[in-house]
Amino acid sequence: MVRARSEERRTDILRAALEVIAERGYRGATLGAVAERVGLTQQGLLHYFPTKEALLVGVLEERDRWDTSGGRDREGWRLDLLESLVEYNAMRPGIVQTFSALLGESVTDGHPAREFFTERYAQVRVNMADILRAEFGERLPGGLTPERAAPLLTAVMDGLQYQWLLDPSAVDMPGAFRDFLRLLGGDGTR
Amino acid sequence: MVRARSEERRTDILRAALEVIAERGYRGATLGAVAERVGLTQQGLLHYFPTKEALLVGVLEERDRWDTSGGRDREGWRLDLLESLVEYNAMRPGIVQTFSALLGESVTDGHPAREFFTERYAQVRVNMADILRAEFGERLPGGLTPERAAPLLTAVMDGLQYQWLLDPSAVDMPGAFRDFLRLLGGDGTR
Structure with missing residues (x-):
């Protein structure tokens, strides 16, 4: 109780x-x-x-839990749900800003969120490879495997967030993310 | 004098x-x-x-000047020089860490480096589009134009830096960047 x-x-x-x-x-x-x-x-x-850092890491963990429950179905993550997540993020700059600012700080020596992010990204890359394999099979354009494309998919999501936060009118984050999925799909129609 | x-x-x-x-x-x-x-x-x-921020922005501007003089020839930037820049960055985690940490902070409200980064990224996207046009022409895989691929190229470079800084043994930054160039090149050989 x-x-x-x-x-x-x-x-x-x-x-x-x-x-x-x-x-x-x-x-x-x-x-x-x-x-x-x-x-x-x-x-x-x-x-x-x-500490404030502990509270912020708590918020990020909670965010991952929400996104995970909202963004996957019983079979796990799917690429179209990932697309929806990017659209959802484009409607909540506050939490994206928090995440991006903390990610930036976390790469400095001895930062309290460093371990959280290091473990998170190892897991995210595994999840992304699963999603890519389910959608495109073993062979992606450019001779890439799902495992080799996974850090790129992750990097595009993070990198677009910075550009979008700095200048939302100059960067269409969900549109650019869909463009990247077109590259991975290997054709112009997807 | x-x-x-x-x-x-x-x-x-x-x-x-x-x-x-x-x-x-x-x-x-x-x-x-x-x-x-x-x-x-x-x-x-x-x-x-x-201020410390002013000094750090000074360092970043100076870094851009060095990279620009080292990374372009008389005709401007080229994709293979960009590839060398990523390889060079993989040998200097200190300056990449500084850049990444400041980029993260800059997206917070009223940060002194925000204007620097906002203007920098507008210029970087223009440069990236020029590089992509020179290398691949007007039509990239997935029906993308150089202008639509430019924010993706930029995002991949930034996003990979965070993953690599957090766990250098798990992420081959130059290798992953070359993988992305293969996707843009539209075939397995480039």
């Missing part, structure tokens, strides 16, 4: 953190603002998440 | 900053360490670069 309530409170905090981040961006989001929204003192919040 | 000496000192500072960043990473690089290396007081350094 105590554990259930504690879990519930944790979820409330993550939801509040996501809202605050969406409104104010990653820099503007303070532990104080999150605590206030969820009706805790800052000290009370620190009991659940001891 | 005074201006020439001031320019020279500015170049010395940027070179020292690049060395310090390569050794300690972006977070570890302090204005004090850069000042010490170049034989200035921190106050003296602030005369040339008033």
